[in-house]
Amino acid sequence: MHRRDFIKSAAVAGVSAAVPTTSFTRMVKSGNRSPIIGHGDFKYRVNQEWGILNASRYPVNNCHEMVMDSKKRLIMITDEPKNNIIIYDKGGKLLDTWGHQFPGGHGLTLHNENGTEFLYITDYILGEVYKTTLGGKVLLTIKHPKFIGQYADCDKFCPTETCIGPNGDIYIADGYGSQYILQYTAQGEFIRKFGGDGYLDDKKFKQAHGVTLDSRDPGNPVLMCTERMKNCFKRYTLDGKYLSSIYLPGAYISRAVFDGDMLYSGVCYSALHHHPVPALNSGFVTILNGNNQVVSNPGGTKPQYNNGELEIMIQETPIFKHCHDVCIDNDKNLYICQWNAGKTYPVQLERI
Template sequence: MNDKHSRRQFAKVAAVTAAALTFKPFYILHAKPKADGEIIGHGTHRYRVHQGWGNLDASKFPINNCHEMVEDSKGRLIMVGDEVKNNILIYDRSGKLLDSWGHDFPGGHGLTLWNANGEEFLFVCDPNIGKVFKTDLKGKILLTIEHPSKVGAYKETDAFKPTETAIGPDGTIYIADGYGSQWILRYTPKGEFIDKFGGPGDGDSQFSTAHGIAIDSRDKANPTLLITSRAHNAFKRFTLDGKYLSTIFLPGAFVCRPVFDGDTLYSGVCWSRLRYLNQTPDSGFVTILDKNNKVISNPGGTKPEYTNGKLQLMVQDKPIFMHCHDVCIDQDKNIYVCQWNAKKTYPVKLERV
């Protein structure tokens, strides 16, 4: 065989081999991600990943972004998203769809459950249309809070893009204007404006993306507000009437809303600081803090480390999550993760191990 013929034969074999390596059978293209079944987290808070837990028929129950999830007194897991074919999806803990409703929230974002002496209500924030809705668990709208200019709290030109609510022990409604003007607004249970505090800035009592808010009742005699300042990588604590108390600094973690389960504090991390320590796309994880507000586990993130009492930079460790937007903790201490901008991913379950 001459050299020219040998080169032609070699080229043919190389081309066929390259094609074989490039081609992936259907079953490989659609195989479950390798992270499925993996154990993540640290210390006493470790979890098995179930990435397909919440998957549904997207032609019947489509989603764009899974924004938030809460668990009602019956153990039903209620998720809000921004797909108006079904803003609300209600699951049982096995991942079975129980119900769906909601066509009026094009930016469906914040979801808060309020148990008022045994009667449960939802508060839905829609930053796209600048409104907050109180509904029953079937979706009937009972109260609508609109642009604060209507009650003299804002100028008409001020942005109002509410991202989250919290309900105080006395029924006071707190609204975090996290994508708008960075104020925390207080309303009576009937929706009457009381006052506002916070605002944009880098001061201790100010916010940079006041994305989430929750009532911290771990000290039952002295409940406080814990409010996200996401671009500051922090939660900020206030009295129930809006006086600044302290900051929990979480370096590297662009946290979403604080979620309490017993004495433990959980949060989805939407981004972490990877490349050049900037906010990096597709870099989310979950962070977990104990009753002393010390980080004890970062499922999907680096192990928390403290040096001389100071928390060190936390970043994504494994590319399991893209942008963790919220977490929900069930009665068995499993975590359900809702993701934003994650290729229309349904909620992911982290099974406590």
């Protein structure tokens, strides 16, 4: 199915993606608790026992995102305000928890600023973005853009993600709100917004879920923005000019995560039986190379190109449910955070 046909069909089907689901039990084929998934040089052994904690003391709701700091600690955000931040070592041992004030804790970005690491947290329920220390001290708050005259009072601002530009500028994806990418200085002063809500205009978004700095070309860094409902990553200049799209048919993707030349993303929904409908209780991980071609889909079908066009991709092995983020450690293992997955902890994929 060609991109424009898929987009038109998805415009009708997209509303089903918001339907909540029931609790989820991690599933693998034939009862194998450690299957091997993936394709080509990117295959992984599934470890579903990693990181499981005492749920009465350390509950999770949605495991939204995870980053690894310079001490190799894995820092995860959940929208469970009993412990918004859960910090693991690579073996899955609990190191620390903090945060009780983020009912919509969603996006988590790590940024090294002159040798000191900071976190940027988005809360789509409170409609704010916070810069914090690794211990949770809030240093900067960016509030609803209506307060600076950039949104009308009736406009929604439900931020889902941030990234930090080469000069420290803060980019915010309003993925559950008005579908803009907003740019601020490092001090939180508004610069511009771009994008907005629209299906057929390439410069606009339907669910601008993520924004990431793509610095794989050091001389020409760009923004990699997620357009989930159109199965696309969209490339923009740092001042908001649209460049191109990377179409991933069947993959309702989350943010782009870079490791070297590779791009990883959690697929929150996969297409339903090769039709452009986001299937509930689905998802996988997709991995692209430096040429933005899919080389592996752990949990999904093998990527196939026909005359240069990528064929539709769907979930193949029912291990995941709504993959929301991927974290890559220094051994190239993956940690998969899931949304609406029955309050389960992250899944580790051990690189083989």
